[in-house]
Every structure is written in C-alpha cells, then in structure tokens.
Amino acid sequence: MDIASCKGDFPLLDQTVHGKRLVYLDSASSSQRPRVVLEAMDDYYETTHANVHRGVYSIAEEADRRYDAARVAVGRFIGAPDPEHEVIFTKNATESINLVAATWGRRHLGPGDVVLLNDMEHHSNLVPWLMLAEERGVELRWIPLGDDFRLDLSDLDRLLDGVKLVACTTMSNVLGTIPPFAAIAEAAHRVGALVLADGAQSVPHLPTDVRSLGCDFLAFSAHKMLGPTGIGVLWAHRELLEEMPPFMGGGSMIGDVRHDGFTTNELPMKFEAGTPPIAEAVGLGAAVAYLDALGMEAIHKHEVALTAYAMGTLGDRFGADLRFLGPATTEERGGVLSIAYRDIHPHDLAQVLDQMGVCVRAGHHCAKPLMRRLGVTATARASLYVYNDESDVDTLADALAAAGTLFG
Amino acid sequence: MPGLEDLYREIILDHYRSPRNRGELPSPPARRAEGFNPLCGDEVVVYVDVDDDTLHDIRISGQGCSISQSSASLMSGAVKGKSLPEVRDLIRTFKAMMSIHEARLGDGEADDPVALDPDSLGELAALQGVVKFPVRIKCATLSWNTLAQSLDQDDAEAPA
Numbered sequence A: 001m002d003i004a005s006c007k008g009d010f011p012l013l014d015q016t017v018h019g020k021r022l023v024y025l026d027s028a029s030s031s032q033r034p035r036v037v038l039e040a041m042d043d044y045y046e047t048t049h050a051n052v053h054r055g056v057y058s059i060a061e062e063a064d065r066r067y068d069a070a071r072v073a074v075g076r077f078i079g080a081p082d083p084e085h086e087v088i089f090t091k092n093a094t095e096s097i098n099l100v101a102a103t104w105g106r107r108h109l110g111p112g113d114v115v116l117l118n119d120m121e122h123h124s125n126l127v128p129w130l131m132l133a134e135e136r137g138v139e140l141r142w143i144p145l146g147d148d149f150r151l152d153l154s155d156l157d158r159l160l161d162g163v164k165l166v167a168c169t170t171m172s173n174v175l176g177t178i179p180p181f182a183a184i185a186e187a188a189h190r191v192g193a194l195v196l197a198d199g200a201q202s203v204p205h206l207p208t209d210v211r212s213l214g215c216d217f218l219a220f221s222a223h224k225m226l227g228p229t230g231i232g233v234l235w236a237h238r239e240l241l242e243e244m245p246p247f248m249g250g251g252s253m254i255g256d257v258r259h260d261g262f263t264t265n266e267l268p269m270k271f272e273a274g275t276p277p278i279a280e281a282v283g284l285g286a287a288v289a290y291l292d293a294l295g296m297e298a299i300h301k302h303e304v305a306l307t308a309y310a311m312g313t314l315g316d317r318f319g320a321d322l323r324f325l326g327p328a329t330t331e332e333r334g335g336v337l338s339i340a341y342r343d344i345h346p347h348d349l350a351q352v353l354d355q356m357g358v359c360v361r362a363g364h365h366c367a368k369p370l371m372r373r374l375g376v377t378a379t380a381r382a383s384l385y386v387y388n389d390e391s392d393v394d395t396l397a398d399a400l401a402a403a404g405t406l407f408g
Numbered sequence B: 001m002p003g004l005e006d007l008y009r010e011i012i013l014d015h016y017r018s019p020r021n022r023g024e025l026p027s028p029p030a031r032r033a034e035g036f037n038p039l040c041g042d043e044v045v046v047y048v049d050v051d052d053d054t055l056h057d058i059r060i061s062g063q064g065c066s067i068s069q070s071s072a073s074l075m076s077g078a079v080k081g082k083s084l085p086e087v088r089d090l091i092r093t094f095k096a097m098m099s100i101h102e103a104r105l106g107d108g109e110a111d112d113p114v115a116l117d118p119d120s121l122g123e124l125a126a127l128q129g130v131v132k133f134p135v136r137i138k139c140a141t142l143s144w145n146t147l148a149q150s151l152d153q154d155d156a157e158a159p160a
Helices: A003-009 A035-047 A058-077 A093-108 A127-136 A181-190 A238-243 A278-294 A296-321 A346-355 A368-374 A390-407 B010-017 B066-079 B084-104 B118-132 B134-157
Strands: A087-090 A114-118 A139-143 A163-169 A194-198 A217-221 A232-236 A254-258 A261-264 A322-324 A336-341 A361-363 A379-383 B031-036 B043-051 B054-063
Touching: A003 A278, A003 A296, A035 A058, A035 A278, A058 A087, A058 A278, A087 A093, A093 A127, A093 A163, A093 A194, A093 A217, A093 A232, A114 A127, A127 A139, A163 A181, A181 A194, A232 A238, A278 A296, A296 A322, A296 A336, A296 A390, A336 A390, A346 A361, A346 A379, A346 A390, A346 B066, A346 B134, B010 B066, B010 B118, B031 B134, B043 B066, B043 B134, B054 B066, B054 B084, B066 B084, B066 B118, B066 B134, B084 B118, B084 B134, B118 B134
Parallel strands: A114 A139, A114 A163, A163 A194, A194 A217
Antiparallel strands: A087 A232, A217 A232, A254 A261, A322 A336, A336 A379, A361 A379, B031 B043, B043 B054
16 A cells, blocks of 8 residues: 555545635644545444444454454554553543543542643643642643753753653644653653653554553544544553553443442453443554554655655745744654744634635644743644645645735 | 635724734723633733723733734724723624624524614624634634623622
C-alpha cells in the first residue's frame, strides 16, 4: 500500500464544499477514516453483533473473538508486552487520563504530593490533575516552554524533586513539538516518579513502543488515528493495573457482588464497566491494520516531508506576514502547523478558508495555559495526515492569500 | 469574497479595523464585566459609567475576531447616552435578531419573541448576516451578553 495513492481510500474526502474540492487539514482534532474501517464496523453489525463476554451462542462468540482480536492488535501496535491484559478500552484519551487520575491518583496522591506538568499540555492532561489539586491539595509544577517552542528542561532535576507523577504529551497538539519523552521518563524514574504519556497526537503519526518511550501509562484516542469516535485506549503495566482500584462500577467489571460489597474482575474487564464500544473496537482494529500496512515509519516520513513543504511554501509566499507558532524546523516536530497571518483573527481566517473548501481549526485548541504563554487567545491550525498532499498545501496558501485580500 | 458578503459587510470591517470606544474606565466607579467565549477563547471586558439611570459612557477591551470586535464597537456607539430601559430594549432587540437561530440550535434561553424594528437597530442591522453562519452568532452576542451582565450584576448588588 502506498501513501501517495491512499487519498482515494477515504470516501469523505471525495466531495466539494462551496463548489471547491474539500481540503481536510484538521486531523489533529479528528481524522477521517478509510473505507476498510467503515466496512469492518458495518460487517460486525450486519453479521455478528451480540454483547461480549456473556453469550454462549455462535454470533456472541464471534463478537468476543473480534473484540478481543482488536485489543491484541492495538496492543501490538504500541509494543505492549502483554496486550491481552494491559490494553484497556475507554471512551477516548481524555477518559483514559481521568481513569488514571481517579484511581491511581486518588490512591497515591495527597496533600503536598507533586505532579509535574508542562506549559504545552492539552486540557485533558491538565484538568484531571487540577481537579486532584483542588480535591486533595496535590501540588502541581510546570516545566516551562522555551522561546524555541520546546520544553525548557534546564531545570528538570530541581523540578522533579519530590515528584510522584510526570504527565506529559508525546506531541503538542498546537505546536507540533515532540518533546524528548524518553529522557524525561528516565529522569522521572530516577526519582521514583511514574510517567503518564498523552499519546493522542503521536500514536496516530509516529511509530510507538511503550518500552522505548519508557512510560508507565499511555493514553490515546481512536478517532485521531483513522478509527471511529467513542473509543480510546489506556495502556499501563499489568502490575500497576492490578494494584489500582476500579474506575467505574457496573456490569463486566465485577467478580462477585453481595449486599455488603463486591470484588473486581480480572484485567482488562476490571476497568471496562458496562457494555463496551464493541463495533468501535473492531473499527479501531481495522484502522491499526490499515496504518500498519502503510507503515508508521513511512507515515512519519511523509508528514515530515509535507511539513517541510508547507513551511517552505507558506514562508516563501507570505514572508514576514506569516508566522508559525511552533519549532522552526521539522526536527522532533509533527505535522501540526499553528499559523498567525498578519493580525487576522484565526476565526476570520478559518471562515475565509472554509469558503475555499479548506478545513482548519481556529481557537485555543484546548490548551489555554499555552495560549497565555504564547500571548494569544487563539491560533489557526492546519494539521496533516496520510491523505494530505502538496496540492492541499497549495490550496491552503491560495486561501490564505484570499483572506489577506479581504481583510486588507 | 463570494459567499461571505453577508458576513463581512464593509461597515463591519470598518468597525473591526477602527473600533470605537476602545479602552477602559476607572472601576469603580465604572461597572466592569468580563465575557468569555469558551469555544474560541475570545475575551471581552465591558466598562460602563451609569448614573441617574443613564449609560453615560462605555469602553470595551479584550480580544476577538472581526465579528465580536465590530459587534462590540457598534454596540458601544448604540448604547452610549441612552437610558437604561432603552439599553435593555436594544439588548433584547439585538439578541432577538440573533436568537432565531440560537434557539433553534438548542442554545437554551430563547428570548420572548420581540417585534423586530429594523430602524431601531440602525447600523447594527449590518450584523444580521451573521445568523447565516450559526457558529459565529456567539461571536456577535458576546459583548451584548457581557453588557447585560454588567447591568444585571449591579442591579443585584445595589441596595434595595
């Protein structure tokens, strides 16, 4: 399978808006999905659906088989040593992080305990810890962002003093910055802290191996990696998951229930209360197979090349009128391009771009502390994925020029 | 640009480029209210100088898109020097112009229908085209909601 020709696999991209070819540049928010993912989910519903882990009849067994196979496929995709037990299906990356905060966090963090965050986190990896800070007096510390749009780690050892958990993204959803996660994790482990990786942006775009990342928890969402909405993943070491209290209570997660208490089920069901998103898991499994067929190394290479093309093209065409809020080179950087063009407000920019068929996101991208650090309230963000090509970037450039004309 | 003429009228772009009544008033005595659009991060701060049931002066600060900024600028000119009942009427009328779609979008608080008198809106009628772009309605109403908030808050705090 070839990335150059994969655009045709995505039915949604084959349409026009306002009479223009649709150019989708918002994959950092949510990606589109290839036909094979939609077909896998349709086939599941058309031939196999029954609740999982309950039935003894044939189609229920087949539903079990497909659901469990998806779990193993996802686990292998991220290098999980024990996919059958360590991959928990959640609603999305946000729920995965909330799960860790509500279970591991409530058990291990109290007044004076420190969680180390940083200036470029998404709200999903901030607010669960802010909630713990409010609820139990947990102290939050922040790794600052340097003027080069990369984390300033010069003071890391001091910041790590007394830290129990480091929660850090593996790629900024605003800047594209890929922090030196493995080095941060190593330093954190030296002081006995655990490390949570918010992989929502990197897992869809970079080869992922939980062992080389060195994380203890990894959270990500299916809908940013060609899969369906409504399902996300939490990976953690089996020993950690065994020791953590359950998250939500309900069916599937119990061993026994009596008037005076309950026991929890084995992993991974312990953390999957209620009927899970079965068709979504099947869709995620198909998405992972599709990504594997394209090759994660090849995907990364494609995005680096396209990011370089975009930075070059827009830089040449608009010069000092256009500024990227993110690292200036493609080193340790993903295909997320936050753009400031003259002083045109991102919402106005996005509105004009829509008229030209170009989908970009305008707003704070759920990273308000970062917006404050950058001194802006919002940015216009174009983000690239497997189905984008140079013609998409060229259309973006034409649309920016049109916005420049309108707002003078 | 074709398709966007209704949104970006010349008068809107003019108020965006040269906003009227921009700045701050010493508070107190001026009333001050902050408004945020949580979806896009836009912020507006409204300062009003109210005395004898009249809105004597108004200043607007904050940051936002052309629609929120021009709406705030147009609003400031429309309410300055008006009596508070007139200001409240204008807020209601403006929000009614915007609320047809807001209500349909399930935004909650649909105002009681108000007979729209285009003449009473003057230049503000230029913002009517915003209703064709539902996502931007909140941009247009941000400063108006913040103004209403400044009046209501202070009513509540004022001695009976």
